[in-house]
Amino acid sequence: MPITSTNPIEIKGNIYPNFMVNLAISPLVKATDIGGSVAMKLTPYRVLEDESIEDLQDNSIPLTYMDIFESDDIDAKKAAVSIMAAIQQFIIDKNI
Numbered sequence: 001m002p003i004t005s006t007n008p009i010e011i012k013g014n015i016y017p018n019f020m021v022n023l024a025i026s027p028l029v030k031a032t033d034i035g036g037s038v039a040m041k042l043t044p045y046r047v048l049e050d051e052s053i054e055d056l057q058d059n060s061i062p063l064t065y066m067d068i069f070e071s072d073d074i075d076a077k078k079a080a081v082s083i084m085a086a087i088q089q090f091i092i093d094k095n096i
Contacts, residue, residue: 016044
């Protein structure tokens with residue numbers, strides 16, 4: 001399932017509509033609770049006619065949150081909660 005851009009990059013008439021996603025979520029242990037640091041890199045890419053991939057590493061978008069739950073970025077918080085809920089469901093499904 002490709003991750004698609006809402007604002008694709010176009011270079012020399014070539015459109016890069018998708019993102020490769022590199023995502024890391026790490027616990028951030030505090031005195032009274034646990035937060036979460038998040039680092040994500042979105043790398044634009046397109047699929048060529050021969051089905052190979054052409055990516056734009058130099059146009060990658062880095063996003064970093066020291067503690068996602070203390071961030072003012074509501075969209076980032078919602079995404080983190082959704083990802084954590086999916087991981088929780090995976091753990092339940094696998095009976096881990």
